[in-house]
Amino acid sequence: MVRAGIERAGRILDAAAGLIARYGYDKTSVSDIARTAGIAKGAVYQEFASKEAVLEALLLRQTHRLARTTTEAVTADPQGGRLSAIYRHALEALAADPLMRALYTADSQTLGDLVRGYGPERYAPRQRWAVAFVVRMQEAGLIRTDLDAQSVAHVLAIISTGLISIESTVGSEAAPPLESTLDAVAALLAGGFEGDADADPTEGRRAFTDFIATPLSGDGTQSPEPTG
Amino acid sequence: MVRAGIERAGRILDAAAGLIARYGYDKTSVSDIARTAGIAKGAVYQEFASKEAVLEALLLRQTHRLARTTTEAVTADPQGGRLSAIYRHALEALAADPLMRALYTADSQTLGDLVRGYGPERYAPRQRWAVAFVVRMQEAGLIRTDLDAQSVAHVLAIISTGLISIESTVGSEAAPPLESTLDAVAALLAGGFEGDADADPTEGRRAFTDFIATPLSGDGTQSPEPTG
Numbered sequence: 001m002v003r004a005g006i007e008r009a010g011r012i013l014d015a016a017a018g019l020i021a022r023y024g025y026d027k028t029s030v031s032d033i034a035r036t037a038g039i040a041k042g043a044v045y046q047e048f049a050s051k052e053a054v055l056e057a058l059l060l061r062q063t064h065r066l067a068r069t070t071t072e073a074v075t076a077d078p079q080g081g082r083l084s085a086i087y088r089h090a091l092e093a094l095a096a097d098p099l100m101r102a103l104y105t106a107d108s109q110t111l112g113d114l115v116r117g118y119g120p121e122r123y124a125p126r127q128r129w130a131v132a133f134v135v136r137m138q139e140a141g142l143i144r145t146d147l148d149a150q151s152v153a154h155v156l157a158i159i160s161t162g163l164i165s166i167e168s169t170v171g172s173e174a175a176p177p178l179e180s181t182l183d184a185v186a187a188l189l190a191g192g193f194e195g196d197a198d199a200d201p202t203e204g205r206r207a208f209t210d211f212i213a214t215p216l217s218g219d220g221t222q223s224p225e226p227t228g
Numbered sequence: 229m230v231r232a233g234i235e236r237a238g239r240i241l242d243a244a245a246g247l248i249a250r251y252g253y254d255k256t257s258v259s260d261i262a263r264t265a266g267i268a269k270g271a272v273y274q275e276f277a278s279k280e281a282v283l284e285a286l287l288l289r290q291t292h293r294l295a296r297t298t299t300e301a302v303t304a305d306p307q308g309g310r311l312s313a314i315y316r317h318a319l320e321a322l323a324a325d326p327l328m329r330a331l332y333t334a335d336s337q338t339l340g341d342l343v344r345g346y347g348p349e350r351y352a353p354r355q356r357w358a359v360a361f362v363v364r365m366q367e368a369g370l371i372r373t374d375l376d377a378q379s380v381a382h383v384l385a386i387i388s389t390g391l392i393s394i395e396s397t398v399g400s401e402a403a404p405p406l407e408s409t410l411d412a413v414a415a416l417l418a419g420g421f422e423g424d425a426d427a428d429p430t431e432g433r434r435a436f437t438d439f440i441a442t443p444l445s446g447d448g449t450q451s452p453e454p455t456g
Contacts, residue, residue: 150404151412154394158409162390166382176378181386184379191372192420 009047011037013061016054021098025055062099067212069093074208081204083143084190087156088182091163095178101164129211130157136207141199152193159185237275239265241289244282249326253283290327295440297321302436309432311371312418315384316410319391323406329392357439358385364435369427380421387413 015036019028030051034041048054073089074080080089094100130153137143143152163185166175175181243264247256258279262269276282301317302308308317322328358381365371371380391413394403403409 147412147415148404148408151408154404154409155412155416158390158394158413159386160390161394162386162388165393166386166389176376176382180376180379181382184375184383185386187375188383188416188420190420192416192418 005047008037008039008043009057011039012044012047012054013058016058017062017099020055020058021102024102030054058099059103062097066090066093066097066100071209071212074205079201081142081201081206081208082190083137083194083204084186085201086204086208087159087189088186091160091182091185092178094160094164101167127153127157129214133207133211136211137204138195140203140207141196142201142204142207143193144195147193155193233275236265236267236271237285239267240272240275240282241286244286245290245327248283248286249330252330258282286327287331290325294318294321294325294328299437299440302433307429309370309429309434309436310418311365311422311432312414313429314432314436315387315417316414319388319410319413320406322388322392329395355381355385357442361435361439364439365432366423368431368435369424370429370432370435371421372423375421383421 012033016028016033019032019036028051030044031041033051033054034044037044044054048057070086070090070093073093074086077085077089079085131149134143134149134153134156138145138149143149163181240261244256244261247260247264256279258272259269261279261282262272265272272282276285298314298318298321301321302314305313305317307313359377362371362377362381362384366373366377371377391409
């Protein structure tokens with residue numbers, strides 16, 4: 001029964017992901033999700049309390065997928081443990097994800113309301129995670145130590161938020177090719193935030209994969225709860 | 229008659245700025261603007277064709293004010309001509325502006341729709357301006373020349389967009405103090421984008437003030453057209 005629930009929850013999330021990427025969150029209803037998943041509307045409510053709960057579970061699943069994609073790219077790259085490389089791989093994964101792009105551009109207001117609704121405590125675990133990662137990179141000599149870790153982590157979050165949300169103010173047609181933008185971001189981080197040029201990038205790769213393996217939060221709301 | 233129209237247009241913009249900063253663009257009506265400005269609703273329409281035209285004129289005026297504030301700060305700062313200093317002063321002015329913050333956080337969807345409605349040609353003049361500024365800074369040795377100017381300009385735009393829009397996903401309570409964030413951004417740019425450490429910052433100040441004095445666009449839609 002539990003396995004059937006997990007499978008059904010996954011099918012609901014797949015349906016929701018396709019619809020949201022195509023039409024946006026606001027224009028996607030629970031009925032649409034049920035129809036696309038090929039199940040009854042009531043069955044969606046057996047898995048998720050609300051459309052908002054579907055979005056939350058979807059965001060969590062997508063975050064885990066982005067983390068996995070980034071980890072694979074970081075592991076395959078000989079220089080993958082440098083901050084500039086880790087961040088470049090993460091931004092590439094983020095920019096290539098149609099669901100995340102749709103949510104951050106067309107539905108930024110929706111996401112904003114959702115996140116604001118949780119209050120600062122909701123974002124705090126992710127932030128602590130990022131700060132702890134920066135500290136470990138500093139200890140490994142891979143991020144300069146004369147800047148405080150919280151500000152470095154926040155600036156990295158600002159760059160990823162900006163990369164995704166600039167599309168809604170500039171439009172992707174007017175922007176330079178993504179590859180050139182990412183080259184410039186990587187050069188910026190390499191010159192501006194990286195530490196000792198002789199530091200061993202292997203340690204950065206280990207720091208990143210360790211941190212990816214750490215659960216983001218212990219608040220109990222981060223995984224779809226199969227009830228069926 | 230023309231001067232009276234300009235004065236009245238200014239009063240309308242002041243009223244709109246206060247209302248939008250407080251309640252957001254969507255919740256502000258032309259009637260509200262007229263009431264706050266102490267004039268009849270019809271008089272607003274004598275100055276501006278629509279609420280959207282008010283917003284457009286307001287954005288233009290606010291952009292000019294931000295440019296003036298930034299120029300003053302750049303001029304007063306002995307190191308003001310360095311990229312890191314120029315950009316820091318610009319971000320400080322932007323972050324301190326309640327109207328711009330309100331528009332970019334609560335009303336980001338509205339702004340996005342407005343800008344997308346214009347198509348890429350609308351953003352193009354601002355972008356050309358930024359690229360030309362980067363090229364001149366590169367010629368002066370104040371920005372490294374191994375990165376293409378378009379990408380550098382775009383990354384700078386990404387950072388300012390991210391700084392403003394991260395509030396809607398993180399909330400300002402969870403962010404580190406603005407000063408520390410700006411310190412980290414300045415350090416990032418100084419190490420990552422600035423050129424020759426011996427380059428003369430005076431040339432950067434001149435480049436910035438020259439560019440600020442250049443009209444952003446010749447499309448004829450950028451100033452309030454007094455018709456009364």
